[in-house]
Amino acid sequence: MFQAPLRGLGWLCLVGILLLGCQLATKEGDAVKTGWIQPKHAKGFAWALSDQGQTTLVLGQPRTGKVLATVSAANSRDGVEVGEDVPHVVVDRDKGFVTTSTTHVHLLEEGAGLDGWRGCTSLKYLRNAGVLAWADSTSVRDVSGDGGLNAEVITVVNPGSILTGPNQDLGERNWPWVPVTEYLEPHPLGRAEWMVALAWLAGDSMAGAEAFQAVEARYAAAKNASVGNGKRVFTGSVADGVWHAPGKGSFVAQWIEDAGGTYALETVDEVSNVALSLESMLELVSKTDAWVLVTYDKDGVSERDVLAMDPRHAQVMKAVDEVWVCNTAEVDYFGEVVAHPEWVLEDLATLVQSNSEGPHGVFEKLERPSQQP
Amino acid sequence: MKTRLVFLLMLLALGLHVALGEVDIAWGELLGALLTGGEVNEMHATIVKEVRMPRAITAMTSGTLLGWLGLLMQTWFRNPLAGPGVLGITSGGSLGVALAVLLGWALPAWMAAAVGCFAVLLLIGVGARRFVSPVTTLVFGLMISYAVSAVVTVLQSSATAEALQTFVFWGMGTFGKASFLQAMSCMTLQVLLGMWMMRRAQWLDMWTLGEDLAQTMGVPKARLHLEILSLTGLILGVVTSVCGPLAFLGLATPHVYRFFHPKRGHMDAIQGIGVWGGLLALLADGAVRWTDSMAMHWPLNAVLAILGAPVVLAVLWKRTHDWS
């Protein structure tokens, strides 16, 4: 008796779901308009100025251009045209902020400073002694809890904003979520430029802008100083029988190019990671000069460790002259370094040009006992 | 009687969940916050009413609902190892969330889970006419679970690390994301299901005597099948969307009841399983909140599995002949 109407209802729901999906598909970002301040390198944020002189921070996804949220101290975003379904987050600068990533902490420290820092989910991942001491002395609270954040602690801390990622449901509990997408930026300076946005959020955009200017200047200096010799460099590693590496549009590739080298994966224009078959990778490897591997090892990285990661690395190592390692256990690659892209650039430049370790110790040359004649 | 004792324990657990937490709140303030009128620090009131109460109520009602659904599944399929997940509806919820999170749709997880669950429910409903026996429904549910797992794995392999993390966290299950409204919906469903089960208790008892015999005693098989599927689908859809996919509560609670209580009639079982479900869920959440405070963060499903797996093993070990 129920079969016919049930079937009809079933089809209706399927159609409804499809329509809903289409509606939520990513849209193209807005083009540059009057009344907008665009950052120089970053693509994930911009400021909108209304006629009344109100500034609203607009946050989006750097790769797709989709607008995630608008942020300001005011209750509405008058005059900012970003579409009805984009949520507006009201932040109270006086009440400080909560971070959910070590990168946030360092970007803030570089710019506005950590005065407003009230809570953090990654206290145990922080490595910088100065930051840890600060956290200790100002009793920054650990706000992590099951399923994300501990609701009770957040209620007590009552922050003015909570820095999070692009996948967060911004309506959850009506908390002041601010989606930060720095890790999706295609240019290393774009990533660092987020210190300006975060400084604005913390209430001292001047400090952020000045800090970034200095970073930008040092980066430009390092870039100009590097004489391109076109040394062919590639990065990535084997996992699950496939080579994973950033594409030519990623910030890693940009770094290598800026350092005077050539990013070996020329044909793959992706911004994010790509997977290549081992065969095509080995063919590529035969024409390259240096392999840069980013990995984590508390006891230091030796040749044996690299082989232990995957035995096929042996073939890769045979084909290249130099193997360089960035050991994230020793270098805060995901934390401090994000705010200082010029360190990576300078070290990469010495790597490319003089085949030696740079001043910041980001990359170390791998000893190859097997290569000794 | 024993059920009364368990009921009191459950209330005690509920009280502890509201009274204790990261922040010390005095008894006077607690009562003031709950009964409005009385001097209460506004933040404390918020914590009690918006953080602790929804969580505790969600835990308690979810435990009861899942326990009842587990009883329903075990009676209907005449199988002591059946649980609410057997119909594949929870898997549908996972698929919904996987699609939303891993493909980057801007849908809140609870909505995506609800859509996924009800999509599977519709699928079952459309095909239910063809299911000749409960066994066929069971196999259908299993096949859906497998198919969904396959699709989810494919989605996972091309997802960003952050999206993957969000999805994995959703799969761990939690009572802490429920809003007050969602907690109240669960309570409403509890009243609904409780009333339905008490009305159908006699039919369910008859069903344990045998499918054919039950029909000759007046149990309308097709209608009962439809009611069971609809209610299970609806309730499981809501609970999964509010808490994520919860393991073991549905399967293990009826067995815990049977271990402590001799009566097998459904009227008695409904009451007993109702209070045991609430109590077990509150205990599990207590463990989760305690590990939270020690910065260890054990996920809810892990705690439920640690509590639940031994129960299932005990069932298999004992192989009692009067489990139903």
Place this chain on the structure above:
Amino acid sequence: MNLILNNVNVGHKHPLTGPLTMSFGAGGMHVVLGANGTGKTTLLRTVLGVQAPLAGHITLDEGAGSLNANDHRAWEKHVAFVPSMPPKDVGLTVAEVLSLSGPWQEAVSHHPQLGPWLNQRLSTLSDGQAQQVMVARAMLQSNHWLMLDEPTAFLDVRGQRHLWGMLTAHLNRSGSVMMATHDLRGVHRWMQEAPADVLEVSSIHVLSSSGLSPLASDASLDALEVALG
């Protein structure tokens, strides 16, 4: 209330026999013999209303009115079932099982042997004891027709004797019984032992693909064996 079959075809998709048209008199003991696989259980399920006939009607008539097998709610008051095997793994007590169909006190008054078992779980009883409970329960459900499917299959001699005793009592109270079986010896022995003036087998039919063929109700064991083939 006589049980009447009118052009009934039983089966799932194809009829197992030709159309059946016959009447089973109220108050009698009717035996349907058949080898395994001839469709005894299907016939029973159809008469019970669990399975719809492929064609025809099944009714109970009582003077002016008649009851159709489709009318489940009314039908169940007059037709009750005892499956061949007592249910397994049932945790309900004997009292609880009986209560599903009527006041257990009534059952105990008719069958005092159930008294000591009242608080025991059905699963703890022996097959013979459990079968007695199932028969008593069926008698609570319906005062009229009892349908039994191979009732002696899982019983030892003592169990069978108890069973025949309960059925005799039912017939004494103006009930009717239809039994599907291939247990010739048991039926024959009971026919011999039952006091002829109190009750007798009202009809014996053999079920085959051609239909239900009647045999003489005082047929000898040899005749029964021959008929069964």
